Amino acid sequence: xxxxxxxxxxxxxxxxxVVSGVKKEHHFCAQCAKxxxxxxYAAIFDGEFPIGKLLSGLLGIEDDNQGPxxxxxxxxxxxxxxxxxxxxxxxxxxxxxxSVFGPLMEDSIKQLQGSLLHTGKSPVNQNIESLSExxxxxxxxxxxxxxxxxxxxxxxxxxxxxEALRFEDYETxxxxxxxxxxxxxxxxTNA
Amino acid sequence: MHRWFEQTPAGRPGIISSxxxxxxxxxxxxxxxxxxxxxxxxxxxxxxFGLRDIGNFAEKNFEFSLLNEMEELDRAAxxxxxxxxxxxxxxxxxxxxxxxxxxxxxxxxxxxxxxxxQLLGAGLCLDELWDxxxxxxxxxxxxxxxxxxxxxxxxxxxxxxxxxxxxASVVVHLPMxxxxxxxxxxxxxxxxxxxxxxxxxxxxxxxxxxxYEISNLKTLGQTEREIIDTVTKAAIQLTNQEMxxxxxxxxxxxxxxxxxxxxxxxVLKYARRLTFRDAMIFLSQLMAALSDGLVLAKNEVSVYRxxxxxxxxxxxxxxxxxxxxxxxxxxxxxxxRKELPELK
Numbered sequence: 001x002x003x004x005x006x007x008x009x010x011x012x013x014x015x016x017x018v019v020s021g022v023k024k025e026h027h028f029c030a031q032c033a034k035x036x037x038x039x040x041y042a043a044i045f046d047g048e049f050p051i052g053k054l055l056s057g058l059l060g061i062e063d064d065n066q067g068p069x070x071x072x073x074x075x076x077x078x079x080x081x082x083x084x085x086x087x088x089x090x091x092x093x094x095x096x097x098x099s100v101f102g103p104l105m106e107d108s109i110k111q112l113q114g115s116l117l118h119t120g121k122s123p124v125n126q127n128i129e130s131l132s133e134x135x136x137x138x139x140x141x142x143x144x145x146x147x148x149x150x151x152x153x154x155x156x157x158x159x160x161x162x163e164a165l166r167f168e169d170y171e172t173x174x175x176x177x178x179x180x181x182x183x184x185x186x187x188x189t190n191a
Numbered sequence: 192m193h194r195w196f197e198q199t200p201a202g203r204p205g206i207i208s209s210x211x212x213x214x215x216x217x218x219x220x221x222x223x224x225x226x227x228x229x230x231x232x233x234x235x236x237x238x239x240f241g242l243r244d245i246g247n248f249a250e251k252n253f254e255f256s257l258l259n260e261m262e263e264l265d266r267a268a269x270x271x272x273x274x275x276x277x278x279x280x281x282x283x284x285x286x287x288x289x290x291x292x293x294x295x296x297x298x299x300x301x302x303x304x305x306x307x308x309q310l311l312g313a314g315l316c317l318d319e320l321w322d323x324x325x326x327x328x329x330x331x332x333x334x335x336x337x338x339x340x341x342x343x344x345x346x347x348x349x350x351x352x353x354x355x356x357x358x359a360s361v362v363v364h365l366p367m368x369x370x371x372x373x374x375x376x377x378x379x380x381x382x383x384x385x386x387x388x389x390x391x392x393x394x395x396x397x398x399x400x401x402x403y404e405i406s407n408l409k410t411l412g413q414t415e416r417e418i419i420d421t422v423t424k425a426a427i428q429l430t431n432q433e434m435x436x437x438x439x440x441x442x443x444x445x446x447x448x449x450x451x452x453x454x455x456x457x458v459l460k461y462a463r464r465l466t467f468r469d470a471m472i473f474l475s476q477l478m479a480a481l482s483d484g485l486v487l488a489k490n491e492v493s494v495y496r497x498x499x500x501x502x503x504x505x506x507x508x509x510x511x512x513x514x515x516x517x518x519x520x521x522x523x524x525x526x527x528r529k530e531l532p533e534l535k
Binding site for chain 1: 216224329336348349353357418
């Protein structure tokens with residue numbers, strides 16, 4: 001039998017997973033099995049997120065084929081969650097992560113949830129904005145409060161970073177990210 | 192004061208309890224995993240202060256505790272009684288819980304998400320629980336703006352909760368159906384239908400007590416009512432099938448079943464040591480026999496309460512000293528002897 005992942009090498013590892021009591025058998029070759037790290041699957045039953053860790057499986061495999069170097073450089077400008085950490089933990093760090101990593105994983109979310117559009121209830125007495133608008137608003141506020149040059153530059157870099165990510169221009173994104181880091185670091189030492 | 196699981200179950204046989212959980216996050220903070228100790232403390236304090244009078248709206252008396260200052264054993268016992276999840280046990284930074292006396296309503300602050308609203312009830316009551324959760328949710332939201340996106344809905348730490356943030360679940364008792372050969376394909380059908388089924392106690396190879404939790408697989412793209420409807424239908428479907436198998440067993444193998452339950456009852460009544468596994472299996476047989484009218488109890492009783500009562504941390508809590516594994520088995524048998532109903 002051929003490995004079901006690479007479909008090239010002979011499968012010599014049999015992997016049985018039981019999801020919700022349903023047993024499934026997989027056959028992989030040693031090389032694919034090594035690359036896949038079954039540890040994440042073992043964690044599926046932890047807690048009340050039966051399929052939470054599955055994401056790292058889905059994304060982790062994908063990034064092998066999609067030039068991992070570029071993706072590894074992405075980080076959320078608000079909370080600092082990196083793409084690696086995001087894939088490892090299958091966990092967003094803040095609401096802005098949804099606009100940073102969201103476009104990269106729409107397919108995975110769709111696979112997981114079967115949909116990409118919320119149809120349930122909405123918050124009360126709350127102006128609902130799309131993520132980018134609310135991010136712009138927060139930035140606007142911080143400029144008003146601080147009015148420092150650095151803050152202004154940070155917010156510009158932030159929007160440039162997001163723009164770059166949207167167009168998958170990872171080189172520019174990396175430059176923006178490094179500059180943001182630099183400024184933040186400077187702020188910390190000043191304070 | 193009776194806790195929710197101490198009430199005698201009414202209504203549909205085989206349906207033990209219902210649960211609604213809503214995950215919410217505040218707009219102005221990063222998600223809990225990214226908050227440091229100071230930020231966590233500040234947010235928990237603000238939420239506690241802002242939600243002080245939330246009990247008036249829910250018609251409940253809430254008590255606030257800091258989870259990170261609570262004894263490990265108390266937290267473990269709350270987890271066994273299904274108030275907390277495992278994430279709440281591991282949390283080191285400030286986190287809190289507003290909990291009703293009956294333990295049927297809880298608002299957990301700063302664990303996986305900033306706010307986790309949970310309502311529990313005996314029997315099948317997802318609709319009522321949702322109505323209450325919806326009100327509490329709005330009430331909190333009037334004071335604290337939520338992280339929300341018009342496309343992704345309520346934003347949560349895990350992509351598995353995004354959208355409605357709603358997990359609706361029902362615990363059902365399926366002692367006979369789960370032994371059948373078709374059970375795994377039945378569970379497969381349920382997942383195509385949007386409901387996941389998993390054993391509550393035991394491990395992959397063996398389930399102790401035949402309790403299964405049915406919950407929605409997806410949280411995005413369906414309305415709250417649709418989610419509740421899916422889970423309710425799955426619960427009714429599975430328990431109906433269970434009841435059919437049980438009816439058949441009463442017609443064909445009545446004496447075997449009587450023999451089995453009286454033997455189990457004898458062990459529960461007289462044993463001096465009981466492992467968790469054995470106790471769950473025997474209690475499960477008693478639960479089925481009581482529901483089928485195969486045996487009758489002198490006074491009404493919730494077998495589920497006994498099942499919750501024999502969990503390790505809950506038992507440890509009753510005892511005044513730390514118990515070894517052997518001591519635990521002794522304490523378990525003692526608890527069951529004391530609490531077991533008399534049969535007619």
